[in-house]
Amino acid sequence: MAAATGENGVSGAMAVAGGAQRSRGRPSRKEAEAIDRSVLEAARESFLAHGFTATTMDAIAARAGVTKATLYQRYDDKVAMLRAVLHERVAAWSAVSNRRAVNRGDTLDKRLEHYARSITRWSRDPEVRSFGELIRECWGTARAVAEEMQTIRVTRMLDVIEKDIREFGPKAGVTAANPRLIAELFLGMIGGVHRYLEDSGQADDQAVAQLCLNQAVNMFVAGKSAW
Structure with a gap:
């Protein structure tokens, strides 16, 4: 190239x-x-x-x-170079996400649906997928960087979702005892939907993916009394 x-x-x-x-x-x-x-x-x-x-x-x-x-x-070295590249890309992706955030909605349901769509959209992005492969390689050669990137990726998303659960949960009639845990469970559920779609060969069918994500979010929110 x-x-x-x-x-x-x-x-x-x-x-x-x-x-x-x-x-x-x-x-x-x-x-x-x-x-x-x-x-x-x-x-x-x-x-x-x-x-x-x-x-x-x-x-x-x-x-x-x-x-x-x-x-x-x-x-100083190649590890520092990789760390700089990854931080620059994460910042660029975050800027794009922030621009899309204006369409998140004003209810807990709508916001969780937005995050489910956003996570799915990013999981299909060619550049994000390429960097995902690069980070997986780094678990054996630059583990500290891989762990750092994993923490940044997950922590940022958890922070956003937890904040919305705290803010919009009461408006939906629920005050979560542990909003951070609920955010973690939500991300785990979305990850499970993605694995199901991959295993069933339906990952590229956007209509099916959206239906599964919406159903998962609806079931998740329906159980909010247990939060």
């Missing part, structure tokens, strides 16, 4: 990076930011194309058009 792309501006960033290498002085703030972007983009492409184990810092530097010294000024 070529490192430069017109759409995301990496080609321009690499050009600036090359200019920064040729300059005897320190790069300007704009040049440094362009180098940062090109390095992250090169690392992301390399990790996704070759995996964590096969990717080297030399390869990332070459792909970004910077020297190894420039790369190591920013990241």
Whole structure:
């Protein structure tokens, strides 16, 4: 895969990076930011194309058009590089989720349905799936990073759902004794629906998936008296 792309501006960033290498002085703030972007983009492409184990810092530097010294000024090692890439992607995905959040609804039922759809949508996203495979590889080679990403992914979702259970639960006639536990059970249930759809070969049937998710949410909310 070529490192430069017109759409995301990496080609321009690499050009600036090359200019920064040729300059005897320190790069300007704009040049440094362009180098940062090109390095992250090169690392992301390399990790996704070759995996964590096969990717080297030399390869990332070459792909970004910077020297190894420039790369190591920013990241101590490949693990730090991977952590930066993953945090950047999580931030980007969170920004997209926040823009979609305006359609969450104003009742507990609607909000849980929204989260079920959102989790399903993200589980089908090609980039998210690719990073999921990368993280699974890291459990054996960069376990600390894999654990960190797993914690961030789950914790963020739990925080949002728990907050809504606390806020919208009473409006639905229920005050959960342990909102965090209810949020955890909800995520576990959605994960179970996804496994059922995968095992039954219906994961790609959006109509079936939506029906199953709605039924699961309805049953979950119907049992709110036990919360």
